[in-house]
Amino acid sequence: xxxxxxxxxxxxxxxxxxxxxxxxxxxxxxxxxxxxxxxxxxxxxxxxxxxxxxxxxxxxxxxxxxxxxxxxxxxxxxxxxxxxxxxxxxxxxxxxxxxxxxxxxxxxxxxxxxxxxxxxxxxxxxxxxxxxxxxxxxxxxxxxxxxxxxxxxxxxxxxxxxxxxxxxxxxxxxxxxxxxxxxxxxxxxxxxxxxx
Numbered sequence: 001x002x003x004x005x006x007x008x009x010x011x012x013x014x015x016x017x018x019x020x021x022x023x024x025x026x027x028x029x030x031x032x033x034x035x036x037x038x039x040x041x042x043x044x045x046x047x048x049x050x051x052x053x054x055x056x057x058x059x060x061x062x063x064x065x066x067x068x069x070x071x072x073x074x075x076x077x078x079x080x081x082x083x084x085x086x087x088x089x090x091x092x093x094x095x096x097x098x099x100x101x102x103x104x105x106x107x108x109x110x111x112x113x114x115x116x117x118x119x120x121x122x123x124x125x126x127x128x129x130x131x132x133x134x135x136x137x138x139x140x141x142x143x144x145x146x147x148x149x150x151x152x153x154x155x156x157x158x159x160x161x162x163x164x165x166x167x168x169x170x171x172x173x174x175x176x177x178x179x180x181x182x183x184x185x186x187x188x189x190x191x192x193x194x195x196x
Contacts, residue, residue, distance in 0.1 A: 005057060005058050006058070006059045006060075007061065007085065007091065008061045008083060008091070010076055010090060010093065011028045011031030011063070011093045012072055012093065013027050013069065021153050022152060023137040024069065025095075026095045027095065031063075031093060034173050035053070037170050040062070048078075049066060055174060056177075061079065070120055072121055073124025076090070077125060088108075088129075091131045091133060091173060093169065093173075094115055096136055098113065099135070100136050101137060102162055102164070103165075104133065104135060104136070104168060104169055105133070105136075106172060106176070106188065106189060107134065108182075109129045110128055118132065131176065131181045133169060133173070135165065175188070
């Protein structure tokens with residue numbers, strides 16, 4: 001029963017300094033913000049930066065993989081096995097170009113679409129039945145410029161939408177760990193971002 005109260009919260013991104021603050025690293029930004037809420041800090045460990053905290057009797061393990069985005073599954077599988085956390089108790093936070101800027105959607109399963117990090121986790125675990133929180137970064141780019149867009153940084157105008165959405169994302173993580181995925185989806189998935 002102890003593992004029912006243990007959660008692995010994964011923010012996806014690229015750990016190299018040149019990627020800090022890019023759209024593709026919004027998973028890192030959310031998990032960093034969440035760590036501040038829990039008053040915990042990250043340490044370098046196997047395949048990831050890791051922080052550990054408590055909330056309402058739950059043990060929360062926060063990781064930011066250091067494996068490069070397209071090898072994220074390596075870190076996820078390692079820490080799931082190391083901490084003996086079942087797939088339903090993990091939450092992967094990632095950017096999503098198919099959602100409007102600042103829009104947040106939680107799902108309990110599904111394909112990774114064009115997201116290499118999610119696809120590698122699916123490939124590594126051998127299934128797609130794990131919760132994820134998709135953070136909309138919009139798709140304001142010309143055809144053929146997707147890579148430049150996701151590896152670019154938010155404008156000051158965009159940050160006015162992104163920053164409150166990060167705060168909402170941290171609330172969704174807390175809800176996920178206490179109320180569960182279904183109730184969290186019912187509470188938050190219908191809400192619109194400031195950009196919608």
